[in-house]
Amino acid sequence: MIVASTPAESELIPWDQLTAAATAAMRRAYVPYSKFPVGAAALTDDGRIVSGCNVENASYGLTLCAECSLVSQLHMTGGGKLVAFSCVDGDGNTLMPCGRCRQLLYEFRAPGMLLLTVSGIKTMDEVLPDAFGPEHLA
Ligand SMILES: O=c1ccn([C@H]2C[C@H](O)[C@@H](CO)O2)c(=O)[nH]1
Numbered sequence: 001m002i003v004a005s006t007p008a009e010s011e012l013i014p015w016d017q018l019t020a021a022a023t024a025a026m027r028r029a030y031v032p033y034s035k036f037p038v039g040a041a042a043l044t045d046d047g048r049i050v051s052g053c054n055v056e057n058a059s060y061g062l063t064l065c066a067e068c069s070l071v072s073q074l075h076m077t078g079g080g081k082l083v084a085f086s087c088v089d090g091d092g093n094t095l096m097p098c099g100r101c102r103q104l105l106y107e108f109r110a111p112g113m114l115l116l117t118v119s120g121i122k123t124m125d126e127v128l129p130d131a132f133g134p135e136h137l138a
């Protein structure tokens with residue numbers, strides 16, 4: 001199992017590989033409305049890289065963020081938890097996951113999951129403090 005529990009351990013994460021996978025996924029985006037392609041990639045706790053792109057819809061609110069597609073791929077390719085996450089826009093620049101996607105990622109985080117953000121490598125707790133999760137369901 002791969003676990004990087006603090007930002008100090010982030011050198012264990014193949015960030016370049018994740019960003020390359022996110023960029024490849026971004027090129028598959030379906031974005032006729034926003035024209036804003038997004039790609040996301042994550043390392044799983046058994047060493048896979050899963051990725052996703054945004055898929056928009058004529059009913060704009062039904063748009064799937066890249067992270068939705070990533071979580072779907074996580075399950076379709078064997079499940080597990082996410083150890084590290086990276087997300088890019090159409091220029092290949094690091095992008096912050098939206099609020100809804102932070103919640104999606106929280107559900108499938110491995111302990112100590114790290115995110116590459118516009119302001120450096122952060123923990124899930126830093127980007128979604130005091131999160132609601134399955135542990136709160138009685
Ligand atoms: O974390 C995010 C933020 C935005 N988008 C997509 C949704 C929409 O298609 C486009 C513009 O918001 O970017 C994502 O895929 N992930």
Ligand SMILES: [Zn+2]
Binds near residue numbers: 065066067097099101
């Ligand atoms: Zn989102």
